[in-house]
Structures are given as structure tokens and as C-alpha cells.
Amino acid sequence: MTTLTGIGYxxxxxxxxxxxxxxxxxxxxxxxxxxxxxxxxxxxxLIDALLGAAGLGDIGEHxxxxxxxxxxxxxIQLLEAVAAMVSARGMxxxxxxxxxxxxxxxxxxxxxxxxxxxxxxVGLEMKRVNVKASTGERMGFVGxxxxxxxxxxxxxxxxx
Ligand code: MG
Numbered sequence: 500m501t502t503l504t505g506i507g508y509x510x511x512x513x514x515x516x517x518x519x520x521x522x523x524x525x526x527x528x529x530x531x532x533x534x535x536x537x538x539x540x541x542x543x544x545l546i547d548a549l550l551g552a553a554g555l556g557d558i559g560e561h562x563x564x565x566x567x568x569x570x571x572x573x574x575i576q577l578l579e580a581v582a583a584m585v586s587a588r589g590m591x592x593x594x595x596x597x598x599x600x601x602x603x604x605x606x607x608x609x610x611x612x613x614x615x616x617x618x619x620x621v622g623l624e625m626k627r628v629n630v631k632a633s634t635g636e637r638m639g640f641v642g643x644x645x646x647x648x649x650x651x652x653x654x655x656x657x658x659x
Contacts, residue, residue, distance in 0.1 A: 503590065503655040505551025509543040509558075510640070510648040521599060521606070521647070522613030522630060523575040523620065528604050532647060535564035539574035541599055541630075541649040545617065546574070546581050548595065548653035553585045575620050582621040585655065593654040594627040600641050600648040606632035 513519075517531030522541040532538035546558045555561075562569045562577055569577075585592065595617070599606050606613075610630050618628040635642030 500659070501657045502593075503552040503554070503657060505548045505553070505653050505655075507544040507547030507549075507551060507651040507653075508648070509540045509547065510646050511538045511540045511543075512646045513644060519604075520574070521601075521609070521649075522597075523573075523578075523616035524609050524612045526604060526606075526609050536562075536569050536572040536577070537574050540647050541597055541613070541651070542574035542578045542617075542620075544649035544651040545595060545597060545621075545653070546578050548651035549578075549581050549585055549592075549621070549655075552653045552655045553588060553590055555581075555584065555588075575616065578617070578620045586622075590655045590657045592621055592623055592627075593656055594629070595621065595623065595651060595653045596629040596631070597649060597651040598631045598633055600633045600635060600650070602634050602637070602641055602644045606630075 511532035513530045514533040519528040519531040520539045618625045
């Protein structure tokens with residue numbers, strides 16, 4: 500059995516007139532994340548972690564933001580597609596761990612809902628999907644409230 504790990508990182512700008520969708524959960528806030536798809540920064544980081552662990556490139560390669568098919572795409576559906584890609588190649592997910600770095604609003608009230616949504620999307624038990632929250636301590640683009648960043652790691656195993 501071979502163990503595989505991958506990392507993912509993403510960031511999106513906060514802007515007026517957009518929804519704030521993090522890990523497939525819409526969080527009430529006066530601003531949301533800007534971008535081509537629904538700009539779910541956490542789903543995107545997790546997609547890259549899974550693709551990384553599986554050796555399958557990155558999100559931009561699979562879902563280019565120049566492609567109209569992915570305009571306002573539900574990133575949870577992209578995550579489901581990537582999870583299916585991984586299992587189609589005979590790899591099994593072990594766990595994923597994520598950190599959302601955001602100054603406001605507070606992620607804590609939504610953390611369990613996010614874990615549940617991500618767990619369903621990738622086909623893992625909730626205890627194997629961890630979601631953490633951090634802030635920028637008022638430093639940098641996150642600290643100034645200009646954007647949100649997310650990090651993820653994923654572990655897979657491949658029999659043989
Ligand atoms: Mg992104």
C-alpha cells in the first residue's frame with residue numbers, strides 16, 4: 500500500500516454583490532468572493548489537495564476559468580467530480596484537513612455544516628474531514644479584509 504499526500508492553496512477577493520460560499524455553505528455577510536465560479540475558496544483548495552495527492556495536476560487544468568462551462572459553477576460539484584476521478588484511479592481517500600484564513604465573519608458557527616457538506620462531496624466520514632479557522636491578525640490582504648485564503652491537505656492510499 501502506498502500513502503499519498505497533497506496540498507492545496509487558494510485565495511479570492513472579497514467584493515460587494517457576491518455570495519460568500521465557503522465549503523459549499525453560504526455564509527451571511529455583506530460581501531462575497533469574486534471570481535469566475537462561485538469562488539468557493541475552500542472547495543478550490545481541497546480540489547487542489549486531492550489532485551495533488553493523486554498526481555493529477557491542478558484545478559486550473561481541469562476546470563479552466565476561461566471556460567464558460569465553469570461560470571458561476573457550484574464548486575462542490577467540481578469537488579465531487581475530482582473525488583470520482585481519484586476513486587476511478589483506484590485510490591482511496593484517508594482524510595482531509597483544511598484551514599480557512601479570514602478576518603470576518605466568524606467561521607465557527609458554520610464549521611460543522613461545512614464539514615458535513617465537504618464529507619458528503621468527497622465520500623468521507625465527517626471525522627475524517629477537519630476544518631479549522633484562522634485570521635490574518637489584521638496583517639496582509641486577509642487582515643485588511645480584502646480577501647479570504649484557504650489551505651488544505653489530503654491523504655490517499657493506493658493498494659499494491
Ligand atoms: Mg479559486
